[in-house]
Amino acid sequence: MESQKDGAVRRALLQKLESLQRSGVAQLSRPTALSDLAQPVGQLTSEEDEVETMVDSPAGNQASQLAIIRKEVEGCTKCRELATTRTQTVFGIGNPDARLCFLGEAPGADEDRQGEPFVGRAGQLLTKIIEACTLKREDVYILNILKCRPPGNRNPSSEEAENCGEFLHRQFDVIQPEYICCLGSIAATNLLQTTEPIGKLRGRFHLYRGIKVLATYHPAYLLRNPPAKRQVWDDMKLLMNEMGIGIPSNNS
Numbered sequence: 001m002e003s004q005k006d007g008a009v010r011r012a013l014l015q016k017l018e019s020l021q022r023s024g025v026a027q028l029s030r031p032t033a034l035s036d037l038a039q040p041v042g043q044l045t046s047e048e049d050e051v052e053t054m055v056d057s058p059a060g061n062q063a064s065q066l067a068i069i070r071k072e073v074e075g076c077t078k079c080r081e082l083a084t085t086r087t088q089t090v091f092g093i094g095n096p097d098a099r100l101c102f103l104g105e106a107p108g109a110d111e112d113r114q115g116e117p118f119v120g121r122a123g124q125l126l127t128k129i130i131e132a133c134t135l136k137r138e139d140v141y142i143l144n145i146l147k148c149r150p151p152g153n154r155n156p157s158s159e160e161a162e163n164c165g166e167f168l169h170r171q172f173d174v175i176q177p178e179y180i181c182c183l184g185s186i187a188a189t190n191l192l193q194t195t196e197p198i199g200k201l202r203g204r205f206h207l208y209r210g211i212k213v214l215a216t217y218h219p220a221y222l223l224r225n226p227p228a229k230r231q232v233w234d235d236m237k238l239l240m241n242e243m244g245i246g247i248p249s250n251n252s
Contacts, residue, residue: 183217
């Protein structure tokens with residue numbers, strides 16, 4: 001059977017090869033002399049050294065792989081309108097080994113300016129929700145369906161969501177969270193590939209590639225509809241209970 005380290009090496013090498021392919025590298029040169037084959041032990045090429053570093057450190061492994069994907073995102077121009085109107089891409093932030101990820105829909109003006117997800121008013125409310133769950137932003141990972149701000153904060157198109165989907169799925173493959181909390185209908189319907197409204201999706205768990213997913217209302221929606229905070233808190237209590245995390249009963 002394949003060992004955990006062998007599996008990590010294999011995944012890292014495949015990811016490196018995919019990265020090279022996307023950069024336009026069609027083939028790799030083969031060694032032409034015995035001296036090339038007789039490379040001293042411990043003397044690695046930059047690519048090999050990068051892979052070895054990632055494999056030897058579990059936390060560094062995930063952070064390094066996310067850094068590779070982030071670099072690809074920064075150079076992405078698949079969505080012409082988004083690529084020409086963005087200030088910068090907004091990749092994601094938090095613990096690369098997080099048990100829980102919060103998934104939103106797309107960056108807004110504040111996120112586009114700062115390069116970090118959920119930093120505006122909705123982000124401040126999300127921080128309060130996370131802290132009410134006895135967690136910190138640094139404990140979780142926060143990301144969006146899209147990595148670029150849609151002009152005028154419009155909803156992401158299906159084509160844009162599909163274009164960004166490759167990066168999103170790879171982020172989750174690297175982080176390997178146990179739980180994902182979808183914030184709002186767009187995040188939930190795109191991740192779960194469903195047309196069910198958020199009101200019917202919330203309050204119960206779904207599955208995405210073996211990961212438990214809970215959908216709830218977006219913090220921006222709560223700013224417009226404060227009474228919905230009670231339903232979101234019910235969802236958070238359900239999620240924390242499933243994660244085995246106790247929360248004070250007086251939180252609301």
